Amino acid sequence: MSDTPDIAEHLATRAQRDDVLELGMWTFLSTEVLLFGGLILSYFVYRHADPQAFLAAGRETRIVIGTINTALLLTSSFCVAAALQAAEQGERHATRALLGIAILLGLSFLGLKGLEYVEEYREYLVPGIDFARTGENAHGIELFFIFYFIATLLHGIHVACGIGVLAVFAALATATRASSRYVAGLRTAALYWHFVDLVWIFLFALIYLPGRNS
Amino acid sequence: MTEKNYLTDDYRLVSWFTTTDHKRIAILYFATLIVFFFIGGAAATLIRLELATPGPDVVSADTYNRLFTMHGIIMVWFFLIPSIPNTLGNFIVPLMIGARDLAFPRLNLASWYLFVLGGCITLYAIFMGGVDTGWTLYTPFSTLYSNSYVSVAVTGIFIAGFSSILTGLNFIVTIHKLRAPGLTWYRLPLFIWTLYATSVILVLATPVLAITLVLLAMERLFGVGIFDPRIGGDPLLFQHLFWFYSHPAVYIMILPGMGVVNELIACYARKKIFGYKFVAWASLAIAAAGFLVWGHHMFVSGQSLTASLVFSFMSFIVAVPSAIKVFNWTATLHKGTIRFDAPMLYALAFVGLFTIGGLTGLFLACLAFDVYATDTYFVIAHFHYIMVGGMVTAYFGGLHYWWPKITGRMYPEYWARGAAILIFFGFNLTFFPQFILGAEGMPRRYHVYAPEFQVWNVLSSGGASILAVAYLLPMFYLGFSLFFGARAPANPWGATGLEWRTSSPPPRLNFDQQPVVTEDPYDYAHAPEPQHV
Ligand code: HEM
Ligand SMILES: [Cu+2]
Numbered sequence: 055m056s057d058t059p060d061i062a063e064h065l066a067t068r069a070q071r072d073d074v075l076e077l078g079m080w081t082f083l084s085t086e087v088l089l090f091g092g093l094i095l096s097y098f099v100y101r102h103a104d105p106q107a108f109l110a111a112g113r114e115t116r117i118v119i120g121t122i123n124t125a126l127l128l129t130s131s132f133c134v135a136a137a138l139q140a141a142e143q144g145e146r147h148a149t150r151a152l153l154g155i156a157i158l159l160g161l162s163f164l165g166l167k168g169l170e171y172v173e174e175y176r177e178y179l180v181p182g183i184d185f186a187r188t189g190e191n192a193h194g195i196e197l198f199f200i201f202y203f204i205a206t207l208l209h210g211i212h213v214a215c216g217i218g219v220l221a222v223f224a225a226l227a228t229a230t231r232a233s234s235r236y237v238a239g240l241r242t243a244a245l246y247w248h249f250v251d252l253v254w255i256f257l258f259a260l261i262y263l264p265g266r267n268s
Numbered sequence: 269m270t271e272k273n274y275l276t277d278d279y280r281l282v283s284w285f286t287t288t289d290h291k292r293i294a295i296l297y298f299a300t301l302i303v304f305f306f307i308g309g310a311a312a313t314l315i316r317l318e319l320a321t322p323g324p325d326v327v328s329a330d331t332y333n334r335l336f337t338m339h340g341i342i343m344v345w346f347f348l349i350p351s352i353p354n355t356l357g358n359f360i361v362p363l364m365i366g367a368r369d370l371a372f373p374r375l376n377l378a379s380w381y382l383f384v385l386g387g388c389i390t391l392y393a394i395f396m397g398g399v400d401t402g403w404t405l406y407t408p409f410s411t412l413y414s415n416s417y418v419s420v421a422v423t424g425i426f427i428a429g430f431s432s433i434l435t436g437l438n439f440i441v442t443i444h445k446l447r448a449p450g451l452t453w454y455r456l457p458l459f460i461w462t463l464y465a466t467s468v469i470l471v472l473a474t475p476v477l478a479i480t481l482v483l484l485a486m487e488r489l490f491g492v493g494i495f496d497p498r499i500g501g502d503p504l505l506f507q508h509l510f511w512f513y514s515h516p517a518v519y520i521m522i523l524p525g526m527g528v529v530n531e532l533i534a535c536y537a538r539k540k541i542f543g544y545k546f547v548a549w550a551s552l553a554i555a556a557a558g559f560l561v562w563g564h565h566m567f568v569s570g571q572s573l574t575a576s577l578v579f580s581f582m583s584f585i586v587a588v589p590s591a592i593k594v595f596n597w598t599a600t601l602h603k604g605t606i607r608f609d610a611p612m613l614y615a616l617a618f619v620g621l622f623t624i625g626g627l628t629g630l631f632l633a634c635l636a637f638d639v640y641a642t643d644t645y646f647v648i649a650h651f652h653y654i655m656v657g658g659m660v661t662a663y664f665g666g667l668h669y670w671w672p673k674i675t676g677r678m679y680p681e682y683w684a685r686g687a688a689i690l691i692f693f694g695f696n697l698t699f700f701p702q703f704i705l706g707a708e709g710m711p712r713r714y715h716v717y718a719p720e721f722q723v724w725n726v727l728s729s730g731g732a733s734i735l736a737v738a739y740l741l742p743m744f745y746l747g748f749s750l751f752f753g754a755r756a757p758a759n760p761w762g763a764t765g766l767e768w769r770t771s772s773p774p775p776r777l778n779f780d781q782q783p784v785v786t787e788d789p790y791d792y793a794h795a796p797e798p799q800h801v
Contacts, residue, residue, distance in 0.1 A: 063777065064369035065446075074371045074445050081437045081471055089475035092509055096483065096494075099505055107500075182490030193499040200492045204482065 060235040072238040079242045083249050086212075090253055093208070097201045097260060100194070107194020112264030114179065114195070115202070119170045120262040123163050124254065127213075130159035131251040134220065134244045141227070141237050149240075150227035153220050156247070160217045167210055174199075205257055212250045219243045273676065273773040288373035289776060294359035295674075296380050297350060304346040304387065309736065311339035316698075316732040322719045332715035333400035334416065340403025342394075345425050346387050348655055349517065352524035353470075354383075354435055356666045357463050359674060361439060363767035363774060364457050366448025366783040371441040375434050383431035390424030393417035402713065404514075407495035407506040411487040419488050422481045429474045429481075432520075436470030439463055448766065450785035457765050457789050458547055462527030465551040469516045469523075469558065477513035480506065504569055511562035519558045521655050522622070523551055525662030526593055529615045532665050533597050534790040535763045536612035537604025541790050543596045550589035557586040567638045576635055583633035590626050594619060607798070609761075610684035614665025617692045621657030625650055628703065643713070646706025652699045661691065664742065671746065672756030676773040679753060683745040690738035697731025762798035764791055 065071045101108040137152035171180075178186035181200045223240050274291045277283075284292060314335050318326040327335065358376070362369055370376050393399060399421045401410040410418050443464050447456070483494045484506065493499040495506045534541050541547060563571060563579030597619050606612070628650040632638045641647060665688075671679050701724035710721045717725065759768035770779050787794070 062373070064367065064373060066782075070445060074441055077444055078372060078437060078441045081440050085433050085437070085471050085475045088472050089479050092476040092479035092512075093483075096505060096509070099502065100500070103502070104500055182486075182492040196492070196499055197494070197501065200486070200494055204486060208482075 068234055068238075071235070072241075075238050075242045076245070079245045083245065086249060086253075090205075090208070090256075093201065093205055094256065094260065097205070100197050100201070101264075104191075104194035104197070107191035108198050109265030110191045111195040111198035111202075112262065112266065114177075115262050116170050116173060117262045117266065119166050120258055123166050124258050126159045126163045126166070127251050127254050130156040130163075131248050133159065134247045137223075138237075138240055138244050141233075141240050144233065146228045150224050153224035153227065157217055157220050157224065160213055160220070164210060164213060164217075167206065202261055206261070209250070209253055209257060212253070216243075216247045216250050220247065271771070272775065273771065274776045275676070275773055277776045286377075288369070288377055290358050290362050290370045290373065290376060291674075291774065291778075293376050293380055294355050294357075297354040297358060297383070300380070300384060300387065301347055301351060301355060304342050305739075307391070308339055308342035308347055309739070311335045311342070313732070313736060315339060316729040318715050319717070319725050320729040322717050322722050322725075324716050327715065329715050330400065333402075333713070334394075334398030336713060337399045337402050338394045341390060341399070341421060341425065343655075344403055344517070344521070345428050346383075346390065348521045348659055349432060350383065350435070351521075351659065351663050352528060352666060353439070353463060353466055353520075354379075356528065356663070356670060357439065357524060358435075360670060360767055361442060361460065361463060362446070363673075363770065363778055364460055364765055365443065365446060365451055366766045366779065366785065367442060367446035368777045368779070370438045371446055372434075372438050376438055379431040379434035379438070382434070383428055386424045386426070386428030386431065388424070389427065390421050393420035393424060396420070404510060405484065405506075406510075407484065407487070407503045408497070411484060411495060419485050422485050426478055426481045426485075429478050432470045432474050436467035436474070439467040440471065443467075448783050448785055451766075454545065454548070455785055455787075455789050456548075458530035458541060458544070458551075459524075459527035461548040462523045462530070462551045465555040466520050466523045468552075468555050469520050473513045473516040473520075473559070476509060477517075480509040480513065483509075504566070504571065507566050507569055508562070511565045512559070515562040515565065516555070516558045518651070518654070519554055521659050523554060525618065525622075525659040526551070528662045528666035528669075529597065529618050531763075531765070532611045532615035532669055533600050533619075534792065535669070535761055536607045536609055536615070537601050538607075538762075538792045538795070539600055539604045539790070540788075540792060541596065542599035542602075543592075544789065546592050547596050550592045553589040554586060557582065557589070561586050564633055564638070567635055568642045580633050580635050584630065587626060587630055587633075590622075594623055594626075608685070610679075610681060610688050611665045611669040613685055613688035613692075614661050614668065617688065617695075618658055618661045618665065621653050621661060621692075621695065625653030625655075625658055628653065641706055643711055644706035645702040645710050645712055648712050649699050649702035649706060652702070657695050657699065661695075664688070664691065667742075667746075669761070670767075671749070672760050673767060673772045673774070675750055675753075676756050677749045677753030678756050678760065679749040680745050683741065687738055687741040687745070690734065690741065694731050694735030694738045698728050698735050699731070701725070701728045701731075757799050759796060760799055762796045764789065764795050 061068060061071050065074065133152045133156035137149045137156065140148040140152060174180060175184060178184050179199050180203065181196045185196055185199070187195050220243065223236075223243055226236060274289055284296065287293060314327065315332070318324075318332060358370070394417075396417050398416055399414070399418055400416045401414050401418060405418070405422070443460055486492060487494045487496065493501045495501045495503045497503060530541055530547065561579055561582045563575055564583045567576050567579075628646070632641060632647065632650060668679060668684055671677070705721055705724045708721065710717055756772040758771050766783050766785070769783055
């Protein structure tokens, strides 16, 4: 039996508890790397097979929305990092405010993404549902957009989960919970959020930038 | 017996379904896997029944396709991959390293629920009419042509994949962070090393399967041609992604078995494992090199000759650490004080059968021979020697070895030896003829065959019925021992390892006092004498 209540009964010390959480998250992220990795690899295989079409398809994406979204997500990551700092120094209200901003930024990201989907639907760019392009690049563009939708949806699901997790921490920030445990948890959640951010940076380069310099 | 153990801690049924105790979760997994083993086994029985004669007499061609698909899917994803890790591993890992539980107990329970959910969805697909693509789910057949329940089954496999990932994650963190004081890496039992290597594969390979199945399902459901050559998609890409997972996955299906066998051989030869560090690192070498050989499943797919040569070469490399293990086991046996208890019989069977399976793997890794043997019964025999002859045998061996620890009861030794011998004979009779059939050119996945193949097929089907009986036997005598077996002492085999230092069955938090480790593993020179009960 452990004598301190904020440690689960199978663990011995707080340091062990924090270590376990952190390593658990890193291990989970390694899984995630290969999840997105498989997808990105497939993208490259097809981009390699049909480079012209992928450049053409890249030019059809909404780079303005994509760029704004990148800024939103990066700023939210900054807020989460700052929230963690605040939590470590015991500034609970600042923690909550910063997490709140991060959540709002995340929600705006999802909102803009939705808007982007609607526009793409209007332009017949949704393979399997409503896709219409002709010309020699048509097939390649279709492949590009298949990956575009799968990758951004998968990423969007991750963002949504991350928002949920941050919301829990925002709610707990001012509750009187054992605070070292809270900080350890928040550090783990922050890792996840930064990872989701990092994935987006890769997706941004692969989706919006092809074909822009010509 | 008034002291409480993990079994008597709480008698209510809900306490089982809400437990976070790794020992109880192991038992939940065990019970679930028995069900899947029987369903998969029933399909195998029907397959062998059909193949007893050359003509089509028991099932139609279409039903036959669904039978072998269901057999493969269930046996691979719902029996063999979780077999040793989630039952014996779940139970023994924390005990072996002197921890009170796995690092994330609730995640452990969640993994079981995910597994059951995935299993139910897959069973639903099977009983609604089944899947006819083979367990390999090759495109474009699986996406464009098959009229069977591919999407549902794929959903089930996808979900079960996450249960694998959670288990792997839990083991990795536990082994890193929860070891008892004094238990350094080189003092760990080799079972832990193999499960560590297995977990690395679970965590790094399974997500690739997950995303591949997502792509497959997308193509099938929305008709978007990800692998469809008509719009420039590449059906071979599916095979690459699939085998990038599935070749490492075959090591998920053998490494834990190797781990069990290390424990058994050391205990029943009463010796230190020969070349401990080599065996330990061989596991990680297998896990790493196993990621670089997937193309040996695609020699005839049209991949480039250069690719084939590289994959062929790498397949030879990956056999090296496997061979190191076999040599070290035999060297451990050399001049040992060997006792032929039932677990040891299983372990010895494992060594022989795995060697045959591994060597025929090298045959298949030779380009020229593989072109000849692809999709013949030779391949079937190869992987069954490893997966069934190796892994399932090790599973039974480990089950007997740790049975007193898990249940607190001794099993009937002579029955167990009888079953072990019967399994060995039944297995060889079933699968050795398949090497010959394959070498003579009998293809896999057909429900009819040329009459000249019948002799070997009859032998194989006969062996399968012996094997079926042999697999059923432990059900009865182990079930009997649950209620009537003699009470087990803490360490009936005089084995080393922390799991034997606590009572049988262990208390809920495993140890009354935190154990401290001061000696090397497998120190059989100083181990207690076996107690024959
Ligand atoms: C010693 C190292 C091994 C080598 C060099 C090796 C080699 C091969 C090769 C070249 C093939 C492809 C044959 C073909 O399709 O024509 C193959 C198939 C297979 N092997 Fe192995 N193998 C090894 C170990 C294993 C292990 C440890 C397992 C499982 C526990 C395993 C399970 C399988 C399975 C399931 C297939 C067939 C998959 C299918 O087509 O359905 N192999 N092996
Ligand atoms: Cu392979």
